[in-house]
Amino acid sequence: MNIATHPSASVLEAVNISKSFGPVPVLFSVSMNVRPGEVHALIGENGAGKSTFIKILSGFHEPTSGQIQIDGANVVLPPNGAAEDLGIVLIHQELNLAEQMTVEENVFLGRELVSKGFLSRTEMRAKVQAALDEIGLTISPTDRISDLTIAQKQMVEIVKAVSRNARILIMDEPTAVLTEDETALFFKQVEKLKQSGVGIVFVSHKLREIQEIADRVTILRDGQWIDTRPAADLTPDAMAQMMVGRELSDLYPPMNEADVDAERVLEVQNLSAPGISNVSFDLRKGEILGFSGLIGAGRTAVFEALCGILPIQGGSVKLFGKDVGAMSVADARDAGLVYLTKDRKEKGLLLQKQMQPNLTLLALPKFIRNFMIDQSAEGDALERAVRRFDVRARDTSVVVGKLSGGNQQKLLLAKVMECDPRIVIIDEPTRGIDVGTKQQIYHFIAALAAEGVSVVVIxxxxxxxxxxxxxxxxxxxxxxxxxxxxxxxxxxxIMRYAAGLKRGDIQ
Known part of the structure; x- marks a missing residue:
């Protein structure tokens, strides 16, 4: 990466920011500044305070103490996103778009152009088209958001920000669900924003991307500022160690050799379902079987079909030596097969509910006593799960949506393990998770295999x-x-087979 030259003056600065929620402190005197035309990365483990900090920078939270400055002057940011009027725009990790509306309607939502009491659709459409042309996005202002790819939706968020004359753009995990090609296109737009003088705060767990795109890096740990350095001075390993405060040479656990003569617990022959055809493989007891391939290759569809989420259209399945037909999710669970979805927020967890009902939902039958839910048994199960999976929360009554991404993922793991499965399918086990939590999950997967549980990792x-x-x-x-x-x-x-090349096509 070429380090851009930036004015020394800050467009945005946080000075000694602290934040408590009730009696619980989460940020301790954190300072950080953003210069025009730079990408300033903010990194840290889940729970380090990043989300709280950027919500303070964008006016969604008020600091308990400390000061926000714009162009060197103290300001009190208006709440609930109104800081956009000052040029501070936050692109949330969960995209903030109205799916059933068009691109132009989303860009001007809440600030529509009006002439003589009527919407100036021609003017709005022209402005959106000019913005799309500027960033090289080949979609129409009249396209419906629900018809766009994730990468295109991310670009629409940038168009929204630019149309609001953003001076400071805060991006929360913007590449979490993008492919490598989509990320490369996205980074080109980030470079254009830099060249136009926009200051960018870039939050990500992908440390190699941080090294590629960032000019400076600030590290948080346990709510405290650790360091701010030029990105060129930091390797991904160095960033990881500063985030977690320890060596990560043992990120992947030592693996026991697979027993090639072990029992075949799952045998799939010529499986066909929506998105897949003639898929055959087997899984052995105590084995970790990986499923790789490019996005859209059909990996998830295979296991959604096996677990009753998608209909099976052909083929045969043996589970623990017995032929099984199409199963429901409950059938698969009762047979010892569970699936951990890659979409924890939409399909895996009830974000507005507390931890306890989330933990026991899939295994609910074992908590029924005399036609009633045994809440005491549920509470005991939650205490065990919190200890076993190191789920960190201010208290166990917190709603799940308030947990960090890493703690949500650990709770989701605990949820499927509450069923005492013999086969666990884990889809994208560490998406949007910091390196320290990744290490915990990797060691947990290895421990499962060592105990004789069979694991599929997609x-x-x-x-x-x-x-x-x-x-x-x-x-x-x-x-x-x-x-x-x-x-x-x-x-x-792996890439040779993923790309459909023959041996020798990749050297």
Whole structure:
């Protein structure tokens, strides 16, 4: 990355910001400044205080103490996003778009252009088209948001921000669900924003991306400022160690060798379902089987079909040696097969409910006593889960939506494990999670396998697949193109099969 030259004056500065929620402090005298035309990355483990801090920077939270400055002058930011009038725009991790409205309607939502009592649709459409042309986005202002890809939606958020004359743009995990190609396109737009003088706060767990895009990096740990350094002075390993305060050389646990003669607990032959066809593989007791491939290759569809979420259209399935037909989610659970979704916020957890009902929902039958839910037994289960999975919360009555992403993921793991499964399918186990929590989850997966539980890991993170799995099945266009073992589990081999190339096409 070429380090841009920036004026020394800050466009936005946080000075000794502290924040408490009731009696619980979460930020301790944190300071950070943003210069025009730079990307200032903010990193830290889940629970380090990043989300709270950027909500203070954008006016969604009020600091308990400390000061926000714009252009060197103290300001009190108006609440609930009205700080946009001062040029501070926050792009949330969960995109803030009205799915059933068009691009132009979203861009001007709440500040529509009006002439003589009527909407100036022609003018709004022209302005949106000019903005789309400026960032090279080949969609129409009249396209419905629900018809766009995730990457296109992310770009629409940038168009919204630019149309609001943003001087400071705060991005919370903007590349979490983007492919490599989509991320590269996104970074080109970030560079254009830098060149126009916009100061950018960039929150991400993807440390190699931080190294590529950022000019400076600020690290938080346990609500405290640790350091601010030029990104060029930091390697991803150095960033990770500063985030967690310890060495991470043991990020991936030592793996026991797979027992090639172990019982086959799952045998799939010629499975067909929406998005997949003729998929065959097996899974052994105590094995970690990886599923790799490009986004849209059909990895998730395979296991949603096996677990009753998608209809099976053909093929045969043996579970623990017995033929099984199409199963419901409850059937799969009762047979010892559980699936941990990659979409924890939309499909995995009830964000407006507390931890206890989230934990026991999938395993609810075992908590029924005389047609009533035994809440005492539920409470005991939650205490055990919090200890076992190191779920960190201010108290166990907090609603799940208030937990950090890493703690939500650990609660989701605890939820599926409450069913005492013999086979666990984990889809994107560490999406949007900090490096310290990743380490915990990797060690937990290895411990499960050592106990004889069979694990399927579906992941778009190549190091994760290589570092964790005994075997790797690679998918392309709804089919398995190869199953790799031993030294063949490497990036070149995986990409060769993912791209549909023949041996020798990749050197």
């Amino acid at each position: 992941s778009s993170e190549m190091p994760e697949i290589i570092g964790l799995c005994h075997r790797v099945a690679v998918m392309r266009e709804g089919q398995i193109t190869g199953v790799l073992t031993g030294d063949h589990i490497n990036e070149n081999e």
